[in-house]
Amino acid sequence: xxxxxxxxxxxxxxRQSLARGPLxxxxxxxxxxxxxxxxWQDVHRRLATVHPLIDGDDASLFLGAPAMxxxxxxxxxxxxxxxxxxxxLDGVVAAHTRRRLAAAxxxxxxxxxxxxxxxxLFRGLTGLGALLLRxxxxxxxxxxxxxxxxxxxxxxxxxxxxxxxxxxxxxxPASNPAATPGGHANAGIAHGITGPLAxxxxxxxxxxxxxxxxxAIVRICRWLDGLRxxxxxxxxxxxxxxxxGPAPLVPDTPSWxxxxxxxxxxxxxxGIALGDEDRKRMAERALLYCLAxxxxxxxxxxxxxxxxxxxxxxxxxxxxxxxENPNLFRSWLRRAPQRFLMAEAxxxxxxxxxxxxxxxxxxSIEQGAESVTDWDAxxxxx
Numbered sequence: 001x002x003x004x005x006x007x008x009x010x011x012x013x014x015r016q017s018l019a020r021g022p023l024x025x026x027x028x029x030x031x032x033x034x035x036x037x038x039x040w041q042d043v044h045r046r047l048a049t050v051h052p053l054i055d056g057d058d059a060s061l062f063l064g065a066p067a068m069x070x071x072x073x074x075x076x077x078x079x080x081x082x083x084x085x086x087x088x089l090d091g092v093v094a095a096h097t098r099r100r101l102a103a104a105x106x107x108x109x110x111x112x113x114x115x116x117x118x119x120x121l122f123r124g125l126t127g128l129g130a131l132l133l134r135x136x137x138x139x140x141x142x143x144x145x146x147x148x149x150x151x152x153x154x155x156x157x158x159x160x161x162x163x164x165x166x167x168x169x170x171x172x173p174a175s176n177p178a179a180t181p182g183g184h185a186n187a188g189i190a191h192g193i194t195g196p197l198a199x200x201x202x203x204x205x206x207x208x209x210x211x212x213x214x215x216a217i218v219r220i221c222r223w224l225d226g227l228r229x230x231x232x233x234x235x236x237x238x239x240x241x242x243x244x245g246p247a248p249l250v251p252d253t254p255s256w257x258x259x260x261x262x263x264x265x266x267x268x269x270x271g272i273a274l275g276d277e278d279r280k281r282m283a284e285r286a287l288l289y290c291l292a293x294x295x296x297x298x299x300x301x302x303x304x305x306x307x308x309x310x311x312x313x314x315x316x317x318x319x320x321x322x323x324e325n326p327n328l329f330r331s332w333l334r335r336a337p338q339r340f341l342m343a344e345a346x347x348x349x350x351x352x353x354x355x356x357x358x359x360x361x362x363x364s365i366e367q368g369a370e371s372v373t374d375w376d377a378x379x380x381x382x
Contacts, residue, residue, distance in 0.1 A: 016054055017350075018067040018378065019122070022046050024351025027375045028360055030075045034372035043075060055092050057099075061127030061378060062352075065092045070131050074373045086135075094141045097128045101144055108151060111159075113170040113183060116191045119152055121380060126195040133203055134377055143210055146203055149196045150212040153219045158183075165223060167193045173240065180242035187227060187237050189262035189380060190306070193220050198380040201269035217270050221279060224267065234289025235282070237263050253299040256311030256379060260290040265315050265381055272322060284323050287316070291332045302344040303358035305351070305379065309336075309343045310361035317364060318381040333365055 018024045026046045032038030047068075054064030061070060069089040072082040104118050104125060117123045121130065129145040136142050152166045170183040173191070186192030197220045204213060227237050227246055238246035239258050256262045264287040271280030290296060302308040313336055320329035340362055348354040364371045374382050 012054065013058075013063065016050055016064050016067060018062040018070065019352035020348075020350045020354075022049050023067050023071050024354075025349055025356040026071050027074060027351060027373075028356040030071070031360060031363075031371065031373055031375060033075075034077065040081075047071070053092075055096060058123075059096055060123045061131050062122050065089055066096065066128060066131055069093050069135065070378060073131075073135055074375055077373065090135060093128070093131065093135070094139070097125070097132065097141050097145065100125055100128065101148055104148055105151070108156070108166075111157070113156070113158060113164075114152070114167055115169055115171065116174075116186075119167060119196065120191045121195040121378075122190060125149070126199050126380075127378070129199045129203075130377060130380055133199070133206070133208070134374075137203075137206055137208055142203075142208065146200065146208070146210045146213065149200055150210060150216040152196060153193070153216040165193070167196070179247070180240060180244075182243040184240040184242040185223075186240045187224065187263065188239060188258040189266055190257040192240065193223070194263055194266045195380060196220065197224075198266040198269055201266065201273040202380070202382075204273040205269065214274060217274060221267065221270055224263070233293060234260075235286035236260055251296060251299065253307060254290045254293075254296050254312060255300070255307045256315050256381075257306045260286055261312050261315040261319075264290070265319055268319055268322060280322075281324060284319060284325075287319055288328060291316070291329075297339065300339075300343060302346060303340055303355075303362070304346055304353045305357035305361060306353050308353075308358070309340045310358040311379070313340065313361045313365055314376050314379070315381060318376070336365060337362070 014021045016023060026043060029038055029043045029046055033040050033043050050068060053068055059065050061067060069086065072086050076082050076086060119125050121127045125145055125148055132139060132142040132145060154166045155163050156166050158164050165185045168183055168185045172180045187194060189195050189198060197217065200213060200217050224237060227241060229236055229249055236249055238249055240247050252259055254260050264283040267283035268280050271277065271283060300309045300312060303310050305311040316329050316333055320326040323329055346354040346358055349356055351357045360375055376382055
């Protein structure tokens with residue numbers, strides 16, 4: 001395993017980014033190759049550009065060695081393809097995760113506040129947990145990540161003596177540095193506590209649990225219940241809560257990363273994991289209200305996964321698979337291609353905000369075109 005230069009080298013980092021580089025684009029090549037619509041040579045050529053691999057502190061599900069492991073896992077499927085590389089990467093990911101866990105527990109022991117980089121899906125332990133749940137579901141490191149997630153949900157006391165949720169961060173959301181003076185607790189699936197909720201629920205659904213597992217799921221759900229607002233327009237959750245209260249509930253983009261779709265899917269999974277039919281039903285209804293609000297849907301200006309129609313399509317698909325009344329969601333999906341095609345096409349080829357992710361989402365709703373890979377496992381939808 002060759003170690004890459006520091007990630008200050010933006011060319012190296014971009015090349016190894018699942019979100020922005022060829023690794024993410026390879027997920028589309030892989031899906032097409034599995035379907036017989038593309039060649040494995042295309043996949044090999046794409047992956048050959050991604051080296052040497054980043055395996056230092058910045059490595060994550062979306063960057064470096066773990067990102068490569070995720071992509072190769074999707075390529076391998078049930079075959080022996082890339083077996084040697086995956087075996088080597090398993091060891092790298094396990095060692096990296098242990099280091100990250102040690103640092104996270106030390107931070108909690110010292111009474112310091114968390115950061116997105118410690119725990120979130122894109123840069124933190126939630127993303128590594130999503131990878132491990134796929135590659136080593138019964139492994140000891142997977143269990144250690146789940147134990148950390150349980151601990152993350154336990155209340156902490158900040159330096160001023162105020163009790164906070166365990167995922168309270170001292171910094172502001174990257175999109176708005178001035179939004180949360182004094183820090184905040186984030187509710188989104190990409191950077192907030194809904195990511196750990198989905199991970200814990202998916203693990204329990206697979207029969208993998210640790211001490212305090214159910215209590216942690218319930219703790220997160222009750223916190224979300226405290227933020228939930230319902231009226232004639234449906235059910236919504238603010239993006240975060242800070243010292244000044246919840247973020248304003250202005251008309252918000254129904255995106256996977258921060259909006260109702262991601263929050264609804266995570267709570268549907270939690271309801272399934274706990275056998276809580278009321279929560280499952282509430283989550284499904286929240287998404288149905290969202291889908292019926294054309295004014296809100298019009299805020300989705302592009303086709304991307306993170307902020308656009310693509311992410312909504314894939315989330316609705318996954319919710320439909322587990323829904324009490326799947327036909328209500330499938331009816332909307334039959335009309336969705338028109339909305340997708342009317343949205344702005346991405347200008348770059350990337351996965352999270354570009355054409356590759358949009359294409360994966362769109363082709364998965366084509367009649368008779370079920371996905372071969374669970375490429376959206378990195379979005380915590382499955």
